[in-house]
Amino acid sequence: MPDTPPVIGLLLAGGLSRRMGGGDKTLRLLAGRPVLAHVIERMQPQVRRLCLNANGDPVRFADYGLPVVPDSIEGFVGPLAGVLAGLDWASVNAPDCPWVITAPTDSPFLPRDLVPRLLGPCLAGEADMTCAASGGQAHPVVGLWPVAARAALRLALAEEGIRKVDLWTARYRLAQVEFSSEPVDPFFNANRPEDLVEAERLASRAP
Template structure:
């Protein structure tokens, strides 16, 4: 594909999950170190992306304070993050037709790398791949990836016709670049799934703040 300036790549924050392990509600609205997780995610990605949108279902007004466009899944029954990615690719195709690549990131990952977009894009180009995914500690994080907008119809078919739910099953169909990050002093892809994770995130936030000084 044509080389893209990483600074011109927009991002979607995926907040469409049901947070069952936390008893429901919006995980990104939980507070860590006096700031919501979503605030932290936006602060990490805003300097890296040309713009950000938020994928969330339900009443979008609850996110109004963040000033981001909020888009809902277009595939019913909460089929998972692939539905949010598809909604984002469709939104950018309709509203920013010049956009070729979109970053996706989980809205409950408060410590995302500050070089996320640049390194994923470099891996995509260097490996002549169609998609690029982040990894750490030997594990890939397929929710945090670069996606080609021109693959959205193939993704729609996988979701609607094939009832596909797992991201790695879909990415396995394409040339996939994987870019790994170190996990010291903390794993940048730590995500808060449970209340115990929130407590651990408080500890990591102090480490992260110390490392930034």
């Protein structure tokens, strides 16, 4: 959409969901709809295009009409592999968008102003990349990444063995953008079955 910033949205669903008992936790139901549907509803209006980082058969996500981008580094090496996949996808499919924003697909209450707030410090020249924070806690995988960093990230993953997001972002000017955790922490994530029960309770309070 031309009135949105030049940012590609990448929803991260490439993990193994061990704490949820396996399968795609983002397809579990919350308030009668898959968690993924809630995430898409909040993210899609904020970005030029939205895609999904997921491994395995993409057909299971066909109902959502999103491009499905698998990790380019094999072995489930963590969220940075998903970030790299998104940067690579954007460089080919959206060359007019120099930024990719990532968000996990198990966080159904993401802020509706996430993109402009994370983009602000980068446009102002205050940071190379940003990540979200709430309640004094950083959320490294909720981040805004420059597509221009993809070669450096591929090197860090494939040749240096970097796996932790914090170790890679420490090489750049990283700004944390604080979001209010009231009335609901917007970065609440449903990792376990009991988290889905809590999410049902919180759903009516989420902005």
